[in-house]
Amino acid sequence: MTALIEVENLTLQFRTDEGLITAVDNVSFSLNKGEVMGLVGESGSGKSVTAKALMHLNARNAVYSLESRITLHTDSGPVDVLSLKTPRDLNIVRGGAVSMIFQEPMASFAPAITIGKQMVEQLQLHGDYSKQQAKNISVEMLDRVGISDAAKRFDQYAFELSGGMRQRAMIAMALSTQPKLLIADEPTTALDVTIQAQVIDLMKDLVDEFHMGIVFITHDLGVVAQTADKVNVMYLGRMIEEGPVREVIRNPKHPYTQGLLAALPKLDDLDAVLTPVPGDIPSPLERPSGCVFHTRCSKIVGDECRQTVPENRSIDPTHSVACHIYSEVPA
């Protein structure tokens, strides 16, 4: 397996009126070609900010630490994403090697330009296509994602499409430049379950066909179980657990992951009591000391939880967790 993207020691802060806010704290992971990684966490956990960093897409007030390194392996060799400055250089990454699908497809399409025109525009920006070629590719892509009557849809506006259709069009647009990496930020959250099932199926087919890597951001562990190969769980900007999807869902190690699974209503056991994770995610302005989760954790082992940041420990070669409970396991 060849690595597609490697993230090392990513630390990202935002400069605001209230001071520096840490959004992502020393996160490392890597993703191979053809692999689907689920990025899970509550709102405010830093999932989206991490994903946007992969495209160097965060707002101007973002400050990356000096140790942060994101390496993207393209056909023409490795690219250091964070060192790219000009829009021209960034085009290699944004929309070129990496595409992104957003949560709310209505907000992502320009309302006054036809779907087709938007697809052609980005194709011509990233590739050497004539208008006709770009149109042909776009119509073919629309057809490929299961939009019936693609040639007609090509000339329609976003408001003329239903929610599921819009998300399909979004996927078609993201894939038409043949990216190596697709970032999907909550792509099914705004959809009905029936349509969600269709979109998940479509994405699975597309991974097989195009053999790209996908970072799938979601808060729905069911969706992760259905799509991902491996899972990374984030909490307040830290990666707290990482492992293959079967391991993390059947045998969660971190109290937070365990809590998330216990809070989920399950259909096969209607009598089970739903146990919420107590309290709310703290404001990033008041990051707890030590383990960031200790304010809500029910399994605190001692003062080290409040004082020292737990290191990543390997439970087995693929499954690692950052929690003091496992302090006997060598880091």
Added chain:
Amino acid sequence: MSDVLIRAKGLSVGFPIGSGLFNKQVLKAVDNVSLDIEKGSFFGLVGESGSGKTTLGRALLKAAPITAGGAHYSDGEVDYDLENITKDQLRDYRKRAQLIFQDPYAALSPRMTVRDIIAEPLEVMKITRSREETDARVREIAAKCRLNLEHLRRFPHAFSGGQRQRISIARALVSSPKFIVADESVAALDVSIQADVLNLLKQIQSDMGLTFMFISHDLSVVAHTCDHVAVMYLGRLVETAPTRKLFAAPRHPYTKALFSAIPSLDPDDRGTAQKLVGEIPSPTNQPSGCKFHTRCPFAVDHCKQVEPELESDGGHDVACHRWKELLAPAAA
């Protein structure tokens, strides 16, 4: 038999569309729905977007126009026919029936303190007579929703999603209602918080003897909270049963498809779902016969022509021509 709080009979809600003098069409958002909501129950209403769940909930609150049929409300103190309720009765009904919204970020005014937000219904409906009485009532209800005194002085922006939803719940409860419609009240929340709000709703329901109509598109949430579930499709009720019966043996092909579309938590259980093709048709251009026939894998010619009636069988109602036939192969 327990008492029925709300009984809808052939309830329809239509919205006129098209502005021409001769070109008046009616969009039927809710079409001939009959159901009983028992006192003290947690009644779930599920369906895709566009199925008319929200409109039905609003019609029962008399917040959407009832165009045909009606609904009868009876809580032991008063009896109202919602389709021709008088102005004075409606004023009283507003105290008895309340709504909790989906998005706690949009539902609370950013310029009012939490105390004022919760107190507003009391003042508008003139339930309390003095400021002291209002404050006492607000504090009592806030404590029930686990908000402390210090929270009451703050503005909504200082709260997280879960806390805001608790504020919306407090506001809905402050007029001591008997009936509450919770419209996708946990959809905007994280799972860890969602469980907390669901538990709170359940507890309040048993403490205060409330009746809930819980509208949701999330079947696993409905399965865990509701006693009775009704499934809607394009404005029609297609199936209704006690939760356990419905989840153990769904009868309508639409309900079955909805169940199998829920992503399983088991990573090895991929792709076994029975997928529903296509999308819910536009309510302005409804299919003939059974509304579901365009997406139903079991549809026959009869389904395209004749609309099935809701038939009752052992407290489990279903509107499908073929449900008995479809049951047979599974039993054999």
